[in-house]
Amino acid sequence: MMKHFSSNLSVLFSLRTVPVLTLMVFLLPVLAGLLSTILPAFGYLPVIGQVSFSTTAWTELFAHPALPSALFASVSSGIIATFLSLILSLSFVAAWQGTNSFKKVRQLLAPILAIPHSALAIGLAFLIAPSGWITRSISPWATGWDRPPDVAIIHDEWGLSLILGLMIKETPYLLLMILAALDQSQAKQRLKLAKTLGYHPVAAWIKSVLPVIYKQIRLPIYAVLAFSLxxxxxxxxxxxTTPPTLSVLVLRWFNDPDLSYRTIAAAGALLQLLVVIGIIFIWWITEKIIAGLSKTWLTNGTRSLAETPVRILSKVSLNSIYTLFFGSLLVILLWSFTRRWRYPDFLPSVWSSQSWDRNIHNLMWSSSSTLTIGLISSFIAVILVVACLENEKRRGKSAGAGALWLVYFPLMIPQVSFLFGVQVLTIKAGIDASWLAMIWCHLLFVLPYVFLSLTDPYRQQDDRYIKVALSMGVSPTRAFWRIRLPMLLRPLLFALAIGFAVSVAQYLPTLFVGGGRFSTLTTEAVNLSASGNRRIIAVYALLQALLPLLCFATALALPNVIFRNRRALKGH
Amino acid sequence: MVMNNRTFQQNSTSSAPSSLHLQDLKLSLRGEQLFTQLSLSVRPGEIVTLMGPSGCGKSSLLAAISGTLEKDFSLEGQVLLDEFNLTNLPPEERHIGMLFQEDLLFPHMSVNENLGFGIPAHVKGKKERTALISQALNDAGLSEFGSRDPATLSGGQRARIAVLRTLLSQPRALLLDEPFSKLDAELRARFRDFVFRHAQANNLPTLLVTHDPDDAQSTGGKIIQMSDF
Structure with a gap:
């Protein structure tokens, strides 16, 4: 009896069941969360005594005066940010692939991607606000502004600063995805060939490389689009702010003390999902149209494509983005050690660590929950992904393209559309505001990125090392621990760092599932951002940026220490 | 490169030398037949060469014998060591040593650690295990390389260490998957001699796969064309 039971258990936890288990871990909550958002949107929310189905919520939603401009702000900023980021990253790669500036840009991608986007947005606000560092650096001597000009740069009604903030984060991400696609598609040879046929760099790249790699970067683009929207x-x-974007409006309704707003919020969350699906669909149609229209252009023989303008524009724009990025980090650092920094001064006049000292208790608490949630969720994610990939290796079959869609699925569903449902479910299950719910919820977003970062190195590892070990009489388990994992130490640690960075950056999951009991550096920083107290905001934003950076630095340095006497495994 | 003519010999007490028998092997890949009715015996210390163009299933045959065939192949027939049927055993229970084109030394281990990884667990005691490692390195004229990082050695040195690693795992047969093809002509002849000498001294039935007639000639043994099956 006991034996029977334990063999059942071992089947349950065997390698074969891990892919299914993993899918369930992150797809079920998303689907269940969506469903629990759909029901209230149609009037079913027993908590507030509504159990009959109705479309009142929708009528109220569409009658809401803020809706049209909120919708417009979301759609326009989302599309413009994605479009510009894509054009910029594509044209930069097209014009500069293989050059030194290309290498430099590539090296800086990891640290940029490590920084949580909210920390970056805070830094950017400190930089470009009317009283920000940029104005300070040129005032009053160049501008004559003795006091900050009275224009709304941050929170502008056109969403321009929002678009800029999104671009700083998304351009590097798309660059990274393009680079990964290039490595897999013999792009170098194609490019060389096109150049021997007399094509200039940009035209050669757009005509001979882009059509091949576009299908590999399609899903990342959709993820960026969904995120921006x-x-x-x-x-x-x-x-x-008046009105905000749709997602922020929905969040406001969810948080409204008047519980009857919950159903409008649910309907709004669903509308947000429909918007994302609709825009992705339109984008997809546009892809088809452009592909169709460009068919004759591809073979018409023109061998240059605005070469010089593209080269100059892409480099200037990308440099600006990098400068804004590093400026944002720097200005956060300055503010966090500022006691007094009056308006037109270029630097603080009185420095101090009081912002750190006075908040030390709360900083420690939010840092430790950030660390705990981030490390545990990314560690679980790495274990699950390794088990899935090892199962693939042993069964000799790798998951197809369909699996990739599943991985991207949670990244394409707007968080606000299903997290409310997840919240309802955790309350029902009695695990709301628990560590379990927090870590699980972060795992939903950590898993896809860990999977994406670990898949290629794992699949590409030369299996003959394992075969050699087996032929020497070593068991598969021992070969896995002694050969497979140590040889993959570098990508494993890197995946862990990526997972951690993703977890640190999460705002909405902590907010919805934490039930107010959990505060991470990110929730604190974002919630404080409206306060206007730059010194305190800066302290949280800086720590928020530092933790993932430290994690990445460790992930890069540790293998170099461990393998200091192993040339083949040392970093380049 | 100095290569002396001493030979590392495993004074294996575990088992008497046995012959490798392939009986009526039939291999197909997703329904497409690669070869059929392949039967062949290799005596202890004998080296048999299999020749054929690429894609004829040479490497797959070796994978079938060592038990590392990919899942989309299907195999019929039997692989035996004397009377002992290996066909349904996992690779780690077959004790069939493999050498590939690349040396495949584990990059995260020193030379000593690579060799130690190969020694079976039934060789107990740190002392005895280290003694075996130094004896192997000594006999191969590589004694000063024990603590080195494999990546810092020459191709020829690495190749010889890969051979020692396989021998230390006390295999009962040896499969060579074009292990000489990446080496330059001069080194190639000497390394070939090194491998064959060790295979014979350790009484291992050895199967060599190659498309180089020179390799085949140098064994002085049977040469079989894969196209005959």
């Missing part, structure tokens, strides 16, 4: 934290910090 529905982002909450950046929109809270930089986006328009």
């Amino acid at each position: 529905s982002v909450v934290d950046i929109a809270l910090i930089l986006g328009p």
